[in-house]
Amino acid sequence: MYQGKEAVPGPAAEICERIWLSIAERRLRPGTRLKEEQLAEVFDVSRARVRQALAMLESDGLVTILPNRGAFVSEPGVDEARDVFHFRRQVEARVVERLSSNISEDALPRLEAHLALEREADARGDTTATIRLSGGFHMLLAELAGSTFLTSMLRDLISRSTLITTMYRRHSHHNCGPDEHAALIDRIRARDLAGALEAMEQHLRHVENELDLTEDVPVLRDLRDALV
Amino acid sequence: MYQGKEAVPGPAAEICERIWLSIAERRLRPGTRLKEEQLAEVFDVSRARVRQALAMLESDGLVTILPNRGAFVSEPGVDEARDVFHFRRQVEARVVERLSSNISEDALPRLEAHLALEREADARGDTTATIRLSGGFHMLLAELAGSTFLTSMLRDLISRSTLITTMYRRHSHHNCGPDEHAALIDRIRARDLAGALEAMEQHLRHVENELDLTEDVPVLRDLRDALV
DNA sequence: GACAACAAAAATGTCGACAATCATGTTAGA
DNA sequence: TCTAACATGATTGTCGACATTTTTGTTGTC
Numbered sequence: 001m002y003q004g005k006e007a008v009p010g011p012a013a014e015i016c017e018r019i020w021l022s023i024a025e026r027r028l029r030p031g032t033r034l035k036e037e038q039l040a041e042v043f044d045v046s047r048a049r050v051r052q053a054l055a056m057l058e059s060d061g062l063v064t065i066l067p068n069r070g071a072f073v074s075e076p077g078v079d080e081a082r083d084v085f086h087f088r089r090q091v092e093a094r095v096v097e098r099l100s101s102n103i104s105e106d107a108l109p110r111l112e113a114h115l116a117l118e119r120e121a122d123a124r125g126d127t128t129a130t131i132r133l134s135g136g137f138h139m140l141l142a143e144l145a146g147s148t149f150l151t152s153m154l155r156d157l158i159s160r161s162t163l164i165t166t167m168y169r170r171h172s173h174h175n176c177g178p179d180e181h182a183a184l185i186d187r188i189r190a191r192d193l194a195g196a197l198e199a200m201e202q203h204l205r206h207v208e209n210e211l212d213l214t215e216d217v218p219v220l221r222d223l224r225d226a227l228v
Numbered sequence: 229m230y231q232g233k234e235a236v237p238g239p240a241a242e243i244c245e246r247i248w249l250s251i252a253e254r255r256l257r258p259g260t261r262l263k264e265e266q267l268a269e270v271f272d273v274s275r276a277r278v279r280q281a282l283a284m285l286e287s288d289g290l291v292t293i294l295p296n297r298g299a300f301v302s303e304p305g306v307d308e309a310r311d312v313f314h315f316r317r318q319v320e321a322r323v324v325e326r327l328s329s330n331i332s333e334d335a336l337p338r339l340e341a342h343l344a345l346e347r348e349a350d351a352r353g354d355t356t357a358t359i360r361l362s363g364g365f366h367m368l369l370a371e372l373a374g375s376t377f378l379t380s381m382l383r384d385l386i387s388r389s390t391l392i393t394t395m396y397r398r399h400s401h402h403n404c405g406p407d408e409h410a411a412l413i414d415r416i417r418a419r420d421l422a423g424a425l426e427a428m429e430q431h432l433r434h435v436e437n438e439l440d441l442t443e444d445v446p447v448l449r450d451l452r453d454a455l456v
Numbered sequence: 457g458a459c460a461a462c463a464a465a466a467a468t469g470t471c472g473a474c475a476a477t478c479a480t481g482t483t484a485g486a
Numbered sequence: 487t488c489t490a491a492c493a494t495g496a497t498t499g500t501c502g503a504c505a506t507t508t509t510t511g512t513t514g515t516c
Contacts, residue, residue: 010295046471069497080375080377087318087322098307276501298508
């Protein structure tokens with residue numbers, strides 16, 4: 001899912017996750033305006049909360065806030081998309097290195113438990129849970145690597161990846177298939193750092209290759225509603 | 229300086245910059261508690277503003293906020309320090325690539341103008357301006373590269389670098405000397421991408437090598453005030 | 457004298473109301 | 487009829503007051 005720790009993530013984080021999920025499920029399209037009052041009513045919270053959540057989402061690159069104008073779902077261009085995946089490979093490689101060098105006792109059991117949840121959600125066709133858990137797998141890796149810095153960096157990159165995927169995917173959603181996650185766990189369990197790095201690299205390349213990053217999707221901004 | 233654009237950065241950003249400068253000048257040490265009301269009085273703004281600024285600083289990794297406990301200047305460990313410089317090299321390399329591939333007309337003049345300011349501040353011994361401009365040089369590069377994503381990523385990394393430098397520097401502050409910046413501009417002007425990448429790499433290695441990243445500085449947290 | 461429970465103080469968290477700003481619709485003038 | 491200035495409505499931005507939580511200081515008992 002979206003954030004790693006469920007220990008007191010604050011009520012605003014829950015709103016972030018729900019908006020993130022709406023974006024991932026394409027219920028919220030890039031360019032859509034997010035009115036504060038409207039969100040406050042939907043989630044039944046105060047406007048201050050919504051404002052908090054929007055600020056978080058902005059720092060994660062999911063929404064763009066124009067002063068005195070409002071918040072919009074971001075529309076990353078292809079160059080940004082390439083950068084995001086470029087750095088995501090770098091960050092996740094570092095995560096795998098860290099995790100391999102000093103792996104805690106409960107790391108493998110937790111990874112396998114998570115994988116089981118992924119497979120279960122995948123089997124019953126629960127796309128919401130599948131999306132949540134796919135991202136959550138990578139977040140869990142960062143968490144187990146024991147670096148809050150890598151974790152926060154990765155959360156940012158995964159948020160952006162999700163949005164980019166909805167904008168530029170060619171065919172059906174790839175969903176970060178559980179099988180590739182399983183392969184990675186397998187290499188980690190075998191204490192095979194090189195193999196783990198390769199599995200991660202291949203996995204991320206696979207995700208990126210499902211996208212069509214040849215040209216920018218036209219930016220429409222405010223015209224969106226009228227033209228669709 | 230701290231943020232690139234001076235066009236409507238919001239009043240909260242100014243507070244961020246002043247706190248960042250205080251940290252860079254070692255007037256605020258890692259672990260120091262930042263009381264909201266106190267800051268509100270110092271800067272003569274409302275507490276909501278301070279809260280806004282603290283949230284930004286947290287997302288930049290400069291302060292750590294403990295729910296219901298308060299905000300503290302962060303104390304990054306050596307592993308985080310290494311990660312920060314590792315990724316900073318990656319990001320800045322990407323910036324140089326982007327800048328080289330499609331360089332705008334006013335890029336070189338602006339870089340040289342900035343360099344002149346750096347030399348001037350350095351000559352008159354204005355450490356505050358020197359720190360500001362040293363970070364600002366890198367931010368300007370990212371801005372000229374035309375990627376808001378790289379810019380925001382770099383701001384985060386530079387903030388963290390500054391804090392790390394104050395914690396782990398061996399001797400005197402290196403200050404991102406203007407000469408190495410000049411060498412980089414020189415390579416960019418010559419359209420020498422490989423040379424520019426090497427100049428940047430060397431520059432960042434130089435900064436990192438001034439640090440002693442062999443062991444964590446002991447974490448004292450709340451005991452700090454009593455022991456100092 | 458030491459520990460535990462309780463009470464007071466201080467700091468953070470939250471919310472609603474008001475002010476400033478921008479977008480839209482209207483009207484007056486050429 | 488078209489343009490431009492104005493007025494209106496809607497939306498975001500800001501602030502101060504109140505509620506909650508933590509910390510500190512005190513007191514009473516063992």
